[in-house]
Amino acid sequence: MRPFFGFLSGLVFGIGLILSGMADPAKVLNFLDVFGAWDPSLAFVMGGAALTAFIGYRLAWRQSAPVLLPKFDIPTASEIDVKLLTGAAVFGIGWGIGGFCPGPAWTALTLGAPGTLIFVPMMLIGVFAGRRLKSI
Amino acid sequence: MLPITPTDFTPWASLGGGILIGLSAVMVMALFGRIAGIAGITAGAATSDDRGWRIAFIAGLIAAPLLWLVASGAMPEQTVSGNLPAMGIAGLMVGVGTALGSGCTSGHGVCGLARLSGRSLAAVITFLVFAAATVFVLRHVIGGAV
Incomplete structure (x- = not known):
C-alpha cells in the first residue's frame, strides 16, 4: 500500500x-x-x-x-539560524544558474537532456555533502 | 548559458499545476504524516528507515512525463542549458544548499508556508532573492558569459 x-x-x-x-x-x-x-x-x-x-x-x-x-x-525547529540562511542562499544561486530545483530535476530525468544528466548526480552528491556539513 | 528562451505568461495552467502540487503535499501529509519536500524525500530515499514510499514517490516524479506523453501525445516542453560545467555546479549547489538549509522550493516554499513556519518564510525569501540576483548577474551583468 x-x-x-x-x-x-x-x-x-x-x-x-x-x-x-x-x-x-x-x-x-x-x-x-x-x-x-x-x-x-x-x-x-x-x-x-x-x-x-x-x-x-x-x-x-x-x-x-x-x-x-x-x-x-x-518539523519542530523554529530558530532562524546561519545554516538555514546559508543553505537557502547556496540553493538560490544554484537554482538561478540551472533553473532546476530538486522536484523538476527528477521529472526532467526522463527527457534525458545532457544538462539534466549532469545536474541530478551532482545534486545527489551535494545532498550528502550538505547533510554532513549540517551535522558538524 | 543558453540564449534567453521567451516563455508565455500562463496563469491558469500554473495555478492548476500549483493546486496539483498542493494536493500531492496534502496526500503525503494525510497518508504518511510527512512534509512533501523533494530534497528531504530524496535524502530519505537513501538513508531513512522507511525508504520504500520515498523511492516510490521519486519513481512517480520520474514517471510523470510518460503519463503526460500518453495523455497529451507529446513530451513536456523543456529547455535545459547545455553548459555542462555550469549545470554540474548548479546541481551541487542545489544539493548542498537544500540539505544545509533543510528544504527546497517544495519543503519550505509549499509545505513550510502552508504550516505558517517563520523559518520557511525566511528560507523562501532568501532563496528567491539569491536566485533572482544570480539570474540578474548572469543575464544582465556578465551577459551570457556562463
Missing part, C-alpha cells in the same frame, strides 16, 4: 510540475529574471500550491494519525 500511494503522490506532484511550467528551466529562469524577460507565472504555482496545502493540512490534522503510518512527523 505504502509504495503504491507514494508512487501516486509523486505522480500527481510531477504532473503538477509539468502543467504549471515549473518543470521547464526556461520558465523558471524567466520567472527569476525580474528585470528582463519576466514571466510571473510561477508565482501562481507557489500561491496555488501553498494555499491548497494550507487548507488540506488542516483537514489532514483533524485525524489523530496519518492513514499509513503511526504518527505525524512535522
Whole structure:
C-alpha cells in the first residue's frame, strides 16, 4: 500500500510540475529574471500550491494519525539560524544558474537532456555533502 | 548559458499545476504524516528507515512525463542549458544548499508556508532573492558569459 500511494503522490506532484511550467528551466529562469524577460507565472504555482496545502493540512490534522503510518512527523525547529540562511542562499544561486530545483530535476530525468544528466548526480552528491556539513 | 528562451505568461495552467502540487503535499501529509519536500524525500530515499514510499514517490516524479506523453501525445516542453560545467555546479549547489538549509522550493516554499513556519518564510525569501540576483548577474551583468 505504502509504495503504491507514494508512487501516486509523486505522480500527481510531477504532473503538477509539468502543467504549471515549473518543470521547464526556461520558465523558471524567466520567472527569476525580474528585470528582463519576466514571466510571473510561477508565482501562481507557489500561491496555488501553498494555499491548497494550507487548507488540506488542516483537514489532514483533524485525524489523530496519518492513514499509513503511526504518527505525524512535522518539523519542530523554529530558530532562524546561519545554516538555514546559508543553505537557502547556496540553493538560490544554484537554482538561478540551472533553473532546476530538486522536484523538476527528477521529472526532467526522463527527457534525458545532457544538462539534466549532469545536474541530478551532482545534486545527489551535494545532498550528502550538505547533510554532513549540517551535522558538524 | 543558453540564449534567453521567451516563455508565455500562463496563469491558469500554473495555478492548476500549483493546486496539483498542493494536493500531492496534502496526500503525503494525510497518508504518511510527512512534509512533501523533494530534497528531504530524496535524502530519505537513501538513508531513512522507511525508504520504500520515498523511492516510490521519486519513481512517480520520474514517471510523470510518460503519463503526460500518453495523455497529451507529446513530451513536456523543456529547455535545459547545455553548459555542462555550469549545470554540474548548479546541481551541487542545489544539493548542498537544500540539505544545509533543510528544504527546497517544495519543503519550505509549499509545505513550510502552508504550516505558517517563520523559518520557511525566511528560507523562501532568501532563496528567491539569491536566485533572482544570480539570474540578474548572469543575464544582465556578465551577459551570457556562463
